Amino acid sequence: MSMPETGRKAIAALIVLCLFGAGLQAAPEGPRLGKPLSGADSAAMDINVFPDGHGLPAGKGTATDGKTIYDTQCATCHGPKGSGGSAGELAGGSALDGPHPDQTIGNYWPYATTVFDFVRRSMPLNAPRSLSDDQIYAVTAYLLQINGLIGETTEMNAKTLPEVRLPNREGFLRIWPSSP
Numbered sequence: 001m002s003m004p005e006t007g008r009k010a011i012a013a014l015i016v017l018c019l020f021g022a023g024l025q026a027a028p029e030g031p032r033l034g035k036p037l038s039g040a041d042s043a044a045m046d047i048n049v050f051p052d053g054h055g056l057p058a059g060k061g062t063a064t065d066g067k068t069i070y071d072t073q074c075a076t077c078h079g080p081k082g083s084g085g086s087a088g089e090l091a092g093g094s095a096l097d098g099p100h101p102d103q104t105i106g107n108y109w110p111y112a113t114t115v116f117d118f119v120r121r122s123m124p125l126n127a128p129r130s131l132s133d134d135q136i137y138a139v140t141a142y143l144l145q146i147n148g149l150i151g152e153t154t155e156m157n158a159k160t161l162p163e164v165r166l167p168n169r170e171g172f173l174r175i176w177p178s179s180p
């Protein structure tokens with residue numbers, strides 16, 4: 001027995017309404033992949049420092065200030081003066097073309113600004129993001145000083161840090177065809 005035309009139309013309209021209604025109800029919850037990030041939360045994560053110094057915060061510090069921080073918060077893992085600890089060698093490396101070279105900031109890293117970025121986002125290993133910007137400038141200055149790259153009282157800040165040229169700056173090959 002075939003359904004009258006009006007009955008079929010009514011059922012079709014009901015199905016459309018149900019689908020539409022279900023869509024409307026599901027929309028506010030979304031696929032439950034997380035919650036929107038607030039402006040303050042995303043600002044706290046916006047800590048990239050680029051090789052040219054873009055992104056460096058205000059603040060300053062010298063190697064003299066940084067030595068105390070290093071000795072109390074870094075030396076247990078990295079050794080006195082950045083060498084001889086269980087974690088990576090930070091200073092005192094042999095020549096890179098020697099038989100067993102250690103890659104240090106002085107003989108390997110291309111940019112001084114990356115030291116600031118790396119320490120800010122991940123060190124000390126047991127308490128990352130615990131240092132203030134002044135403390136990070138200071139400990140960065142200390143790491144540069146024990147590598148013989150700046151003096152004990154040379155102030156590191158957003159202007160001076162990018163000006164420190166690391167010896168291995170040109171020691172890398174650019175592998176992206178679009179790079180100049």
Ligand code: HEC
Pocket residue numbers: 069070073074075076077078087088089090103104105115118119123124125126139
């Ligand atoms: C609990 C141990 C520990 C402490 C404390 C610690 N580090 Fe590290 N650090 C490590 C380890 C392990 C690595 C290697 C991590 C990796 O390669 O991802 C590392 C890597 C580094 C590097 C990169 C080395 C490289 O050439 O790849 C730097 C720079 C650094 N630490 C600086 C610091 C500074 C500055 C402090 C103190 C504020 C500090 N660390 C405290 C364990 C530690």
